[in-house]
Amino acid sequence: MLPDPALRAVYGKATWLYVYRDFSGSESDRRAERVLLRLGVSSWPQHFLVDPTTWETLADTGRSKESFLRAFEQARVAGRGAPDAHRRLRDAEARAIALEEGGSVALAQKGIDDEDIVVRNRALAILAKRDVKSIAKRALRLLEVENDPFRYEVCRILKEQADPDSASALCGIVREPKGSRNPNVLRIRAVEALGTCGTADSVEAIAPFAASGEYFNGLTGISIDALVAIAARHPKTKGAVRATLKRGYPVPPADGEARAMAACTALARKIHAALGEKGAFPDPYDGRAREKLMR
């Protein structure tokens, strides 16, 4: 699309940065990863315009010529950057590289509160391996950091640590994944963590996703697993969890399309198993079978 003559007019209206990851761990791959961390990108491909002073996303260019041109029309930078913006970026990159290249726990303890999000991400990676307890202690504050790769990692650590004190903050993310570029994935990570950290109060936050019937969304099954785990730890929630799961039997696709039907049936089977139903799972799973199972 970019070589299209209609788009040549915007070539001079931005600085063009190509960020390619090959996951080799090489210097160029780590350099690309730092850009991803800075912008909170966790899925590919993506393209958008940012302000070089504030790092605010100005517009998503979309995938059509029209959306591209529109994005460039809308994008306005704050002004000719703050004089120290480039120096601050250069210094932050240097601190992040220092952590990448054999940073100590002491340096990471300092870096976890750095003003720069890439430094914080690199510090978190070190502490996750070498001082994980210190992360669990600060979890509430760390979950407030509006950067997806950062929060994914905190959620992963909390899942391992099974820390009930973080349940309320995790529920906050599930209800409203503020500032996320990928809210569904962030919810998945938070719900996974709630599977081990969740308390009786967490059921309400997870329930809408467990009962959504969205058989193509990984969040549905993970929410079901989390509720089952919470119910096992907190028996008083069993009634509410059971009612939620019953509501979650998915509506079979109207056109019976094979891939949708397979996914729908797999979700229904999962719910049937999670409920520990004694009767055999109905074959076929159709509207009538669903109604019966939901009673």
Next chain:
Amino acid sequence: MLDRMRRLFVATLLPLIALAESETPPEGPPWRRDLLEAHKEALESGTPIFLYFTKTY
């Protein structure tokens, strides 16, 4: 015969497919690969940075 075709596929086509997953930026605008360089240029010209994120698949 099948074995030869499989070997040919692995030896020639797979690397080409991998390469097509764009280690090289798309044609068109003057791409930068270095954040610091792009950042400096954007600040000086008062333009936004267009970021294109991709990876090997």
